[in-house]
Amino acid sequence: MPVIVIAGGGFAGSAVARRLEKRLRPDEAEIVLLSRENFTLFTPMLPEVTAGALEVRHIVTPVRAELRHTKFILADVTEISSDRSRVTFRHVLTGLSESIDYDHLVLAVGSSTSTFGLPGVEEHAWAMKSLEDADALRNRLVWLLELADTLPPSERRKALLTIAIVGGGFTGVETAGEMVELFRSVLRFYPNVHRDDVRVALVEAGLSLLLGLPEKMGEYSQRILQRRGVDVVLGDGVASANENGLTLQSGRRIETATIVWSAGVKPSPTIARCGLPLTKRGAVITRGDMRVEKYPNVWALGDCAAIPDGEGGTFPMTAQHAIREGPHLADNIVAALRGEHTTPFTYRSLGMMASLGARRAVAQLPGNGVLTGFLAWFLWRTYYLLRLPGLDRKARVAFDWTLDLIFPRDIAELRVRAQRAAGPPPGPSTPARGAVAQDDSNR
Numbered sequence: 001m002p003v004i005v006i007a008g009g010g011f012a013g014s015a016v017a018r019r020l021e022k023r024l025r026p027d028e029a030e031i032v033l034l035s036r037e038n039f040t041l042f043t044p045m046l047p048e049v050t051a052g053a054l055e056v057r058h059i060v061t062p063v064r065a066e067l068r069h070t071k072f073i074l075a076d077v078t079e080i081s082s083d084r085s086r087v088t089f090r091h092v093l094t095g096l097s098e099s100i101d102y103d104h105l106v107l108a109v110g111s112s113t114s115t116f117g118l119p120g121v122e123e124h125a126w127a128m129k130s131l132e133d134a135d136a137l138r139n140r141l142v143w144l145l146e147l148a149d150t151l152p153p154s155e156r157r158k159a160l161l162t163i164a165i166v167g168g169g170f171t172g173v174e175t176a177g178e179m180v181e182l183f184r185s186v187l188r189f190y191p192n193v194h195r196d197d198v199r200v201a202l203v204e205a206g207l208s209l210l211l212g213l214p215e216k217m218g219e220y221s222q223r224i225l226q227r228r229g230v231d232v233v234l235g236d237g238v239a240s241a242n243e244n245g246l247t248l249q250s251g252r253r254i255e256t257a258t259i260v261w262s263a264g265v266k267p268s269p270t271i272a273r274c275g276l277p278l279t280k281r282g283a284v285i286t287r288g289d290m291r292v293e294k295y296p297n298v299w300a301l302g303d304c305a306a307i308p309d310g311e312g313g314t315f316p317m318t319a320q321h322a323i324r325e326g327p328h329l330a331d332n333i334v335a336a337l338r339g340e341h342t343t344p345f346t347y348r349s350l351g352m353m354a355s356l357g358a359r360r361a362v363a364q365l366p367g368n369g370v371l372t373g374f375l376a377w378f379l380w381r382t383y384y385l386l387r388l389p390g391l392d393r394k395a396r397v398a399f400d401w402t403l404d405l406i407f408p409r410d411i412a413e414l415r416v417r418a419q420r421a422a423g424p425p426p427g428p429s430t431p432a433r434g435a436v437a438q439d440d441s442n443r
Contacts, residue, residue: 002029002337005087005100006070007077007270008108009035009063011043011319012302015326016106016333017070023334031070032100034089038063038074041131044319044384045397047171047355049134051178052185052409056135058396061389077109080274082295104297104333107271107284108326111303111317114266120241125261128171140258141182142413148197149190155255161198162256164246166238167263168204168211170354173221175260176202177357180228185409200230201254203246205237205263210362213352216370217362224356238263265317267304279306283314288344290329299333301325307345321347323387353380 004020006013013033020031039060048054063072078097079088088099113129115121126140127133144160151157163179165172183198202209202225208218209225209232222232236248245255267282277285277293284300285293286307292298301307302322306314315321324347332342351364353376361377364370371379381401388394 001027002103003101004029004031004104004106004333005102006031006033006106006108007080007087008106008110008302008304009033009037009040009072010108010110010302010322011040012110012322012326013106013108014040014063014066015323016108016301016330017067019327019330020333021067021069023330024337026069029103029337031067032102033063033067033070033072034075034077034087035063035072036074036076036092038072040066040389042384042388042393043129044387046128046131046134047174047178049131050128050137050141050175051182052138052411053178053181053404054397054400056131058393058400059388060131061393066389077270080105080107080270080276082275082292082298085297102297104299104336106329106333107274107292107298107300107304108302108322109268109270109304111265112268113261114264115261116264118238118240121238121259121261124241124243125166125259128175128260128262129265137260139413141179142411144258145183145186145190145193145411146413149192158197158199159245159255160257161193162201162245162254163199163258163260164201164203164254164256165260165262166203166246167261168202168206168209168218168232168234169262170210170352171262172202172204172260173209173225173354173356175262176200176225176230177228177355177360180225180230181357182409186411188408189411195229201233201256202230203233203236203238203248203254205235205249207235209234210352210354213364214368214370216372217354217364220362220370220372221354221356224358224360228356228358265303271304276300289332289342290325290345291332291342296336299329301329310344310346315345315347316349318349318352320350353383355380 006016017033039062042059045059049056074092075089077089086099086101090097113127126137148157148160165176179200209221210218226232236250239247239249241259247253283306286300286305288308290299290301292300303317309315328345335342353363355361359374359377361380362372363376363379385394
């Protein structure tokens with residue numbers, strides 16, 4: 001039987017596998033999914049995990065529960081030999097390497113955090129890309145409050161209670177809003193830490209938040225965040241970082257013990273080693289039907305692919321595109337197996353949304369309309385709740401949200417891997433340079 005290998009188990013990769021299971025007969029092809037995690041992460045809700053609004057496990061779906069006829073292998077892809085139609089991978093648990101020959105290969109390995117080579121960022125910034133990032137950062141925030149509650153007023157205490165978030169896109173804006181919500185919810189338990197002691201700074205090199213979207217969305221987001229106490233810094237990018245904080249391009253200094261990096265992503269470094277045609281940013285160049293140029297049995301989608309949109313550009317790196325690219329690519333593979341014609345991918349965005357905390361959000365509607373405030377927040381929650389895979393996950397998240405309306409957020413610091421010591425503040429458990437996701441996007 002033909003073997004279809006899917007590299008990556010995120011939004012795009014799992015969408016391809018689900019569609020292939022529906023379209024193909026059991027004796028028509030073997031489907032193999034390689035992923036370094038045994039779950040699919042619902043990344044749009046990651047900031048709420050960091051702020052303690054959602055439980056960690058409630059936004060992940062086990063791959064084996066989603067796919068019934070696909071062979072799943074928990075492994076990292078280490079080498080792709082497109083000339084020999086072979087993929088080499090390393091088992092996550094045993095470390096052993098193995099190879100598999102394919103008739104069709106689907107690349108959905110996603111993206112990693114990009115620090116743009118800025119000095120000190122990789123060593124001192126906390127990424128917001130993976131589940132481990134969100135969980136570690138949440139423990140970090142609680143740790144900072146515990147430590148600050150025991151210290152007298154000082155410059156060190158001020159830096160401990162200052163959180164700098166770099167990047168004014170969706171992840172940065174939502175993280176800032178959720179962090180403010182967390183602090184306001186739990187400060188009652190820390191008698192020596194007052195609301196005015198905690199500072200959240202959002203740094204964006206551009207002149208507005210949510211660049212590339214209607215101007216009203218950025219203006220509203222800035223106004224709401226500032227009203228809630230966030231220091232929004234626009235038009236001033238990061239020059240460097242160290243253990244004591246950020247230095248901006250203007251020379252301004254932000255003294256902080258915690259830098260959250262959400263300023264950019266790049267295609268997974270796995271792609272750079274596969275010998276396929278790449279764009280300048282490192283994405284695989286595909287045709288309209290998502291076949292890789294000059295390699296008819298290799299396909300790519302999601303964050304790691306540059307798929308032409310028919311208007312001279314490429315489709316954006318967003319989750320709403322990835323989950324629609326997946327079924328279309330699967331249909332094209334089925335067509336190729338059956339000797340039929342493939343079709344180019346076409347899709348018009350439904351809009352974009354960002355939650356600002358405190359039951360406020362912004363939403364771009366079809367036709368470039370803009371919705372703000374409570375209605376946008378309600379739309380945000382309704383849409384993403386419906387997009388969660390599995391009824392059990394929907395129920396768990398809805399229950400978490402209900403509890404969040406009634407009770408304060410949990411301040412238990414669960415340091416499973418960290419040692420309890422009276423030393424310097426713990427650094428990022430997963431530095432920005434290591435935040436690689438198996439596809440994909442934040443929205």
